[in-house]
Amino acid sequence: MKNLHVNRLARVLLAVLLTGSVTVAAGISDDPLLAKVMVNELEWRKRAGDGAVNWDADAWLGKDINKLWLKTEGVYAGGDTEDLEVQLLYSRAIASYWDLQLGWRGDPEPGPSRNWLAFGVRGLAPYFFDIDAAVFIGAGGRTAARLEVEYELLFTQRLILEPMLEVNLYGKADEASGIGSGLTGLELGLRLRYEIRREFAPYIGINWWNKFGDTRDLAKAAGEETDDLEFVAGVRFWF
Amino acid sequence: MTGVAAGGTVLGMGYGGRPARAAQPISAQRQLTGQRFELELESRDVNFTGRVRSATVVDGSLPGPILRWREGDTVRLRVTNRLAVDSSIHWHGIIVPTAMDGVPGLSFAGIRPGDSFEYEFTVRQSGTYWYHSHTVFQEPTGMYGPLIIDPLEPDPFTYDRDYVVMLSDWSDDRPEQIYARLKKLSHYYNFQQRTIADVGRDVRETGLAATWRQRAMWNRMRMSDTDISDVTGYAYTFLMNGQTPEQGWTGLFNPGEKIRLRFINAAAMTFFDVRIPGVKMTVVAADGQNIRPVTVDEFRIGVAETYDVIVEPGDGAHTIFAQSIDRSGFASGALTTDAGLAAAVPTMDSPPVLTHADMGMRHVGEHAGHDMGPGISHPQTEYGPNVDMRAEMPMYRLHDPGIGLRDNGRRVLTYADLRNLNPTADARPPDRAIELHLTGNMSRYMWSINGVKFTDAKPLELQYGERVRITLVNDTMMHHPMHLHGLWSELETGDNAYLPRKHTVIVPPGSKISYRVSADSRGRWAFHCHLVYHMLGMFREVVVS
Numbered sequence: 001m002k003n004l005h006v007n008r009l010a011r012v013l014l015a016v017l018l019t020g021s022v023t024v025a026a027g028i029s030d031d032p033l034l035a036k037v038m039v040n041e042l043e044w045r046k047r048a049g050d051g052a053v054n055w056d057a058d059a060w061l062g063k064d065i066n067k068l069w070l071k072t073e074g075v076y077a078g079g080d081t082e083d084l085e086v087q088l089l090y091s092r093a094i095a096s097y098w099d100l101q102l103g104w105r106g107d108p109e110p111g112p113s114r115n116w117l118a119f120g121v122r123g124l125a126p127y128f129f130d131i132d133a134a135v136f137i138g139a140g141g142r143t144a145a146r147l148e149v150e151y152e153l154l155f156t157q158r159l160i161l162e163p164m165l166e167v168n169l170y171g172k173a174d175e176a177s178g179i180g181s182g183l184t185g186l187e188l189g190l191r192l193r194y195e196i197r198r199e200f201a202p203y204i205g206i207n208w209w210n211k212f213g214d215t216r217d218l219a220k221a222a223g224e225e226t227d228d229l230e231f232v233a234g235v236r237f238w239f
Numbered sequence: 240m241t242g243v244a245a246g247g248t249v250l251g252m253g254y255g256g257r258p259a260r261a262a263q264p265i266s267a268q269r270q271l272t273g274q275r276f277e278l279e280l281e282s283r284d285v286n287f288t289g290r291v292r293s294a295t296v297v298d299g300s301l302p303g304p305i306l307r308w309r310e311g312d313t314v315r316l317r318v319t320n321r322l323a324v325d326s327s328i329h330w331h332g333i334i335v336p337t338a339m340d341g342v343p344g345l346s347f348a349g350i351r352p353g354d355s356f357e358y359e360f361t362v363r364q365s366g367t368y369w370y371h372s373h374t375v376f377q378e379p380t381g382m383y384g385p386l387i388i389d390p391l392e393p394d395p396f397t398y399d400r401d402y403v404v405m406l407s408d409w410s411d412d413r414p415e416q417i418y419a420r421l422k423k424l425s426h427y428y429n430f431q432q433r434t435i436a437d438v439g440r441d442v443r444e445t446g447l448a449a450t451w452r453q454r455a456m457w458n459r460m461r462m463s464d465t466d467i468s469d470v471t472g473y474a475y476t477f478l479m480n481g482q483t484p485e486q487g488w489t490g491l492f493n494p495g496e497k498i499r500l501r502f503i504n505a506a507a508m509t510f511f512d513v514r515i516p517g518v519k520m521t522v523v524a525a526d527g528q529n530i531r532p533v534t535v536d537e538f539r540i541g542v543a544e545t546y547d548v549i550v551e552p553g554d555g556a557h558t559i560f561a562q563s564i565d566r567s568g569f570a571s572g573a574l575t576t577d578a579g580l581a582a583a584v585p586t587m588d589s590p591p592v593l594t595h596a597d598m599g600m601r602h603v604g605e606h607a608g609h610d611m612g613p614g615i616s617h618p619q620t621e622y623g624p625n626v627d628m629r630a631e632m633p634m635y636r637l638h639d640p641g642i643g644l645r646d647n648g649r650r651v652l653t654y655a656d657l658r659n660l661n662p663t664a665d666a667r668p669p670d671r672a673i674e675l676h677l678t679g680n681m682s683r684y685m686w687s688i689n690g691v692k693f694t695d696a697k698p699l700e701l702q703y704g705e706r707v708r709i710t711l712v713n714d715t716m717m718h719h720p721m722h723l724h725g726l727w728s729e730l731e732t733g734d735n736a737y738l739p740r741k742h743t744v745i746v747p748p749g750s751k752i753s754y755r756v757s758a759d760s761r762g763r764w765a766f767h768c769h770l771v772y773h774m775l776g777m778f779r780e781v782v783v784s
Contacts, residue, residue, distance in 0.1 A: 028375045030692055030775030031685075032415075036423045064422075064685050065624065093624035096680055097461055124682065127458040154434040198420075198427050238423075 035061045036238060041191075043234025045075075045207065048225055052077035054232070060091065067091040069101060074109070084109040087118055098123035105136055111177035114138055128152070143171030158196075162205075164189040173214060178222065180214020193236055201236045268403055268480070270305040271298075274312050278303070278328070280350070280372070280382065281321040287409050287476045287483055294381035295322060295372065301481045302405050302505060303370070303384025310365040310391045316358040320350040322377075328358070329373035330386065331543060331722070332527055332742035335360045337762025340724055342373045345763045345780060349374060365390035366527025367501040367545045368742075369405070376414035379507035379771050383407065387501065388527070395660065396523050396532065398549055401499035402490040406513075406540070406561050406570050408475040408506040417470060418772050422684045428471040431565065431590045432463055456595060460628060464593040465565075466681065466716055467642070469772060470508045472568025477509065479561065479572040484584070488572035494554045498574065499523075501547050504540040507771040510564035510718060510745075512539050512644060513546075515557050515574070516585055520548040522652055526741040529660040538652035539564070539641055541720040541745040543769040546652075550574070556582035564643060564718070566590040591643030598716055599630025599749030615712065617676060620690035627680040629714045633751040637732055641718075641747055654752075657732050657739040665729075665757045666736070669708035673699070676712045677719050677746060677768070677777060685776060686715075686768065692776035699766065701758035701783045710753040713746040719773065720745050723781065725764040728754040743769060758783045 041056040056073040069091045074084040089103030098121055105116040120134030130150040137143055146168050153161040166187040173181045191205030210227040211219050219226045278298050285294040285301055297303030308314050320326045327349045329341035339360045343349030350356045365388040372382035385403040410417060420427045441450040457464050482488040492498055500520075504511060514520075514537040521534045524547035532549075540546055540561075556575035563569060566587045573582050617629045640651035679686040688696070701707060709728070711721055721728075722743045729738035731753045738755060746752050760783060767778035 028415075028775065030694065032419070032422075034419055034422055064683055093683065095624055096627040097682065098624075124461050126461060128461060154432055155436075156434060157430040157432060198424060 031063045033061070033063055035059065038238040040236055041073075041232075041234060042236070043203075043205075043232045046231040047077075048228050050077060052082070054234075062091070065093045067099075069103070081109050089118060089120070091122070095123070097125075101134070107177070111174070114142070114174070114177060116142070116144065141172055142174060145169045145171075158194055158201075160193050160195065160201075162189075162191045162193065162203075164191070170215075175218060178215065178218045178224075180216075180218060182214070183212045184215040185209060185211050189232075191232065191236075199238050203232075203234060203236055205232045206230065207232050268305055269300065270307050272307040274308075274314050276306060276314065276316040278316060278318045279321050280318065280326045280328070282323075283381075285381065285409075287478070288411050290411055292411050295326075295377045296381045297328070297370075297384050301381040302407065303382070305385045305387055305403055306370065308362050308386070308388045310362055310388055313359065313361045317355050318350060318358065319355040320352055323352055325349040325351055325374055326377060326382070327356075327373045328370055328382075329724075330358075330368065330370050332368040332545070333360075333386070334363060334725065334727070334760065337725060337760070337764065340762075340764070342724065342765045345765055362388055364388060364527065365394075366524050366529070367403070367503060367547050368527050369503045369505055369543075369545065371505065373765075375771065375775065376418075378505075379408075379410070379414045381409070383505040385501065385503055394523070394529065396499075396521075396549060397497065398499040399496040400492055401501060402574075403480065403501045403503065404488075404490075404559060404572070405478075405480050405503045405505050406509075406511050407478045407481075407504075408470075408509040408563075409478055410470070410474040410476070412474055414507070414771065417474065418684075421469060421772060425469070425682050425684050426463065426466065428469065428473045429463070429466060430471065430473055431465045431467075431567065433465060456598075456600060460598075462598075462628070462681070462716060465590065466593070467565035467591060468508065468510075468563065468567065469684075469717070469770070471565055472563060475509065475563075475568060477506075477511075477561070477563060477568050477570035479559065479570040482572065484569060484571045489578065490572070490574045491578060492552070492574055492576060494576050495551075497549055497551050499547060499549055500559075501545065502540055503545045504542050506542050508542065510539060510541050510720075511561040511570065512537060512564060512588075513559070513561045514538075514649065515550060515552070515559050516583075518550050518552045518557050520550055522546055522548050522656070525657050525739055526743060528740045530739055531658040531660055531737070533652065533656045534650070535652045535656075536649035537644065537647075539644060539745075541718065541743060541769075543720050543722055543743040544741075544745070556580035558582040558584050560585055562587045564591070566643065588643060588647065593642060593716060593748065596634075597642060597747070597749045598628070599633040599713070617714070618689045621676060621678055621714065623690060624683070625680055625685045625687055625692070626678045626690045626714070627682065628716065629676075629678075630712060630749050633712045633714075633749055635752065636747060636750040637752075639747070639750075654730065654732055654745075657730065657741075658734055659737040659739045661737075663729065663736055663738045665706055665755075665759075667706045669755055670702075670705045672708045672710065674710045674712060675699075675779075676714045677721070679715045679717075679773070679777070681716065684772075686773040687776050688779055693767075693778035693780075696779055698763070698780040698782045701756070701781060703758055703761050703783055705758050707756050707758065708753055709756055710751055711744070711746045712751045713748055716748045717770075717773075718745055718747050719777065720769040721766070722769045723756065723764065723766045725760050725762060726756050726758060726781075726783070728756060730754045 037059040039057040053076045058071040069089040071087040075082045087105045089101040101120040105118040116136035116138040132148040187209040193201040193203035195201040340346040368386040480488040561570040637655040727740040764781040767774045
């Protein structure tokens with residue numbers, strides 16, 4: 001059922017993407033159909049007690065103004081996918097530095113699979129802050145909001161420190177998924193990468209996260225960690 | 240027709256890291272003369288970097304042969320396309336009938352694989368020009384060559400010898416790949432971005448408050464003041480007459496000779512700053528047209544421009560040094576009386592940094608409160624995701640040597656130095672004014688005019704016989720070499736009685752510039768930025784009817 005919806009959505013979006021551009025003389029378009037895959041984080045995390053593989057990646061297909069976006073993040077540890085989120089979005093450039101992104105978010109893990117409608121903006125704020133902000137509306141009156149902020153500090157042309165911040169809020173408790181209402185989590189990261197090429201950069205860093213309020217209590221009751229400071233090592237790559 | 244590629248490069252001539260200047264053969268420049276020419280467009284393997292790549296070339300060499308015409312002659316050029324894709328040749332700066340201009344989609348349909356096209360026109364001008372494919376991504380892979388037209392009446396200056404110095408940029412990466420990278424990460428090729436150390440140095444030198452003020456505009460605008468060239472020496476090997484700096488193109492001369500150097504910038508994306516250390520250059524022509532001679536130490540040559548200079552070097556070897564505008568690399572060669580001598584290659588200047596004034600911004604830190612007059616209004620189409628800046632206070636900056644050349648202790652040519660040697664042919668005042676804004680979004684890598692890209696734009700219509708004044712306003716942070724086909728761009732440099740005639744006009748960032756155009760040739764003409772990765776969008780059809 002879900003897959004059917006996704007397929008239909010994908011077909012509609014692709015149709016939007018492929019229309020509206022003509023080629024100029026000699027068959028080369030100023031606005032070719034391009035695709036980019038960006039694996040922002042693919043890393044091993046040293047956690048309290050064990051280790052895990054974490055990823056955060058996105059991909060787009062489209063032209064200057066209209067694109068189809070895929071975003072995914074998750075955690076894999078001990079032979080099990082602990083956390084998985086996927087978003088499929090239609091993205092439209094609405095201002096010099098901002099894209100509007102609308103579509104579907106699915107959270108297969110943890111707990112019961114949840115589906116959301118996603119409404120977001122993504123872009124570059126003044127002072128070069130990379131922003132991804134979205135609200136989500138799920139079944140049964142569930143709501144959520146998320147803000148992700150990234151920044152880049154250049155030590156050299158290739159040695160780059162990237163601080164990041166992520167805040168999650170939920171409007172309604174979802175105990176089966178381990179989520180309370182209100183501010184649920186805050187994550188701060190600091191990754192130092194070396195761009196061997198623009199497209200390929202190994203990195204090391206630290207990642208700190210904390211759960212709040214009822215979410216924290218739920219984790220405690222389930223015998224899970226409620227906060228952690230993790231060492232990370234991974235690669236960032238794109239093509 | 241496909242002889243030895245002298246002055247060009249064919250497979251196997253890659254450098255091996257040796258200081259080869261003295262060992263290289265002296266480059267005779269392959270030249271075709273007469274009234275009938277047969278040219279073949281074909282693909283050839285080249286090796287400029289140690290890796291073999293396929294180039295698209297004219298008549299077997301990169302650059303193609305010098306075509307030497309005579310003013311007044313009717314020339315016939317049969318151009319055969321041996322490529323697997325469509326192709327074309329455009330005679331850059333030559334005033335020809337519209338059907339002979341070589342722009343696929345405007346002048347003709349292009350030349351299909353295996354087909355020939357016969358160009359035929361009467362040559363009504365003289366000087367130094369060039370030719371290149373106008374099929375978009377063929378020119379950057381080598382399809383260009385020099386064009387010299389000898390005058391009917393002798394030029395009003397003398398020389399004993401002339402050399403073409405054709406500058407260009409070669410990349411092993413395919414143009415489609417470069418373009419895609421720029422769209423995915425617009426600063427992909429910029430390895431001169433500001434670092435924490437630069438900020439620290441500014442804080443030490445000017446204090447925290449001044450550094451903050453200086454940085455604030457850039458940070459608010461989300462732009463980089465080191466964004467000079469979209470594609471840099473990271474991707475490019477810079478060539479002089481088809482030779483790398485390691486190969487070192489060499490022009491021989493006899494002691495005491497006066498030499499005419501015909502500089503042509505055939506690069507896809509690179510502006511060059513040219514000098515011959517220790518040798519004064521007297522500029523006698525710009526874009527093929529004679530000007531009142533002006534003696535300089537250095538000049539900036541924009542993409543597609545040409546300059547003719549006369550030099551009288553002393554005995555020995557002299558380096559012709561052409562550093563890229565962003566100082567990410569250089570082309571170099573030598574003039575020498577002795578092939579066994581090597582000349583020292585100077586070090587590059589430090590990379591330029593854009594100032595607030597270069598962005599056409601009102602709030603110039605150093606001159607805060609200074610009244611700079613009224614602002615400028617922008618078309619509604621400039622407000623949207625396709626445009627990332629609009630100059631608040633674009634200025635005429637004809638006397639400005641430009642970024643990286645100001646106050647460098649050398650006499651640098653500026654547009655204000657350009658005065659036609661002959662009186663302005665069409666002395667009528669302009670019938671009307673046309674203002675066009677050069678626009679883009681650097682981070683999305685979209686380029687346009689008035690915020691409208693070529694495929695969405697209506698042609699710019701000119702009445703046959705009218706005289707118009709075109710003002711170009713640069714609303715971006717890049718230099719744009721704007722090329723109008725078929726009609727001269729008569730640049731307002733200070734004396735309207737002696738307007739220099741140009742085919743390509745550089746509009747520096749944050750500035751404006753005006754020129755006059757007599758619509759004296761009917762047809763469909765191309766008007767575009769000559770940076771190859773800008774031209775697809777920053778392009779207009781101009782119709783004279």
